[in-house]
Amino acid sequence: MSVNIKNVTVTFKNQVRAVDHVNLEIPHGVYGLLGENGAGKTTLMRVLTTVLTPSDGEVYLDGIRYGTGKDEVIRQKIGYLPQELNLYPGLSVQDCLEYLGELSGIPKEECKKRIRYYLEKTGLTNHRKKKMRQLSGGMKRRVGLIQALLNEPEFLIVDEPTTGLDPEERVRIRNLLVDFSEGRTVLFSTHVVEDIAATCSKLAVMRKGSFLYTGTVQALLSRAKGKIWTANVADDTEAKRLEKQYRTTSKQYTEEGMTVKIISDVKPDIDCTQPKITLEDAYLYLMMEKKKQ
Ligand SMILES: Nc1ncnc2c1ncn2[C@@H]1O[C@H](COP(=O)(O)OP(=O)(O)O)[C@@H](O)[C@H]1O
Ligand SMILES: [Mg+2]
Structure with missing residues (x-):
């Protein structure tokens, strides 16, 4: 399974260019698409x-070009969980999935077998008789994931599946995506850095229709090496002084005073240490670097 995007641009009728000449080859496993709202992910x-x-x-x-009369073949290889998915509120989970399976042309018995399997995998077996409208946001998202998996896609596309979920559901959805990525390509979009940190080894960072970065999480972390600093200061007055002088990303009260995190190419003129770099640090460093250009 290979996915290749070559020089793709999308300009809407209102002249908004949501995607601007992007190139990408998406590898196996979970691939992250990270970007703020309006970046062009959807x-x-x-x-x-x-x-x-x-x-x-x-x-x-897989070498088949889109828009050349073979889109049906392409669609059969794809599962899609859209950002906004409101599945038949009046149907039960089971009926809803059976109906969607029928629409996809999956043979009835096979479809039931798959539904049983995925309900079990996603922890929804005991909720299968509930109406869709009775489900929590996280459960709805899990049903959405099952509908995307019913045709056993090689390429799974999931658009911000963790938005609006509580921490437990967020972790659960992430883990399911990792589980389902075995033998598949999964494209996982999010505006939350921790989602990527917890699931992917490779990602693309998108802003204003372009990729600011594509590559491994590790290499993105390496870029910020030596540029992130933490300083302990006595109080907020001192913290504010640092904020004026440097690009700071966080401050936090501690037992002794405050800790301020600074992004700087050179060591700030204050007593400070270099913490272990997080993906959030690396992301913010990337954003800063690109704004300078
Ligand atoms: N159908 C559309 N018509 C016009 N503009 C759109 C349409 N869909 C999205 N956009 C615009 O394109 C940009 C990217 O949107 P989107 O792809 O939804 O970003 P994201 O999913 O990263 O939040 C935004 O400025 C958005 O307002
Ligand atoms: Mg979106």
Whole structure:
């Protein structure tokens, strides 16, 4: 399974360019698509599902080019969990999934077997008779994930599946994605850095329709090496002085005073240490670096 995006641009009728000449090859496993709201993540995902035709550029799945009369073949290899998914509120979980399976043309018995398997995997077996409208946000998202998996896709596209979930559900969804990534390519979009840190080894960082970074999490962390500092100060007055002088990313009260985190290419002119770099540090460093350019 290979996914190739070549020079893809999407310009909407209102002249908004949501995706601007992007190139990407998506590898196996969970691949993160990280970006603030409006970055173009959903638009790019809609292109990958064949729903949206790009204004320019080419997309290939297993060497099959999109928009050349074979989109049906491509769609059969794809599972999609959209950002907003409101599945039939009046149907039970079981009926809803059976109905969706039927729409996808999956043979009835096979479909029931898969539903049973995925309900078990996602911890929903005991909730299968509940109406969709009775489910919590996290449960709805799990059902959404099952509907995306029913056709056993090689390429799973999930758009911000953790938004609005409580911490336990967020962790659960992330783990399910990692479980389901075995033997598949999973494209996982989010605006939350911890989602990526917990699931992916590779990612693309998107802003204003372009990729600011594509590559491994490790290499992104390395970029920020030697640029992140923590300083302990006595009080907020001192912290504020640092904030004026440097780019600070966080401050926190401690037993003794305050700890301030600073991004700086050179060692700040104050007693400070270099902490273990987190993906959030590396992300913020990337953002700062790009703003300078
Ligand atoms: N159908 C559309 N028509 C016009 N503009 C759109 C449309 N869909 C998205 N946009 C705009 O494209 C940009 C990217 O949106 P989107 O892909 O939804 O970003 P993200 O998913 O990263 O939040 C935004 O500025 C958004 O307002
Ligand atoms: Mg979106």
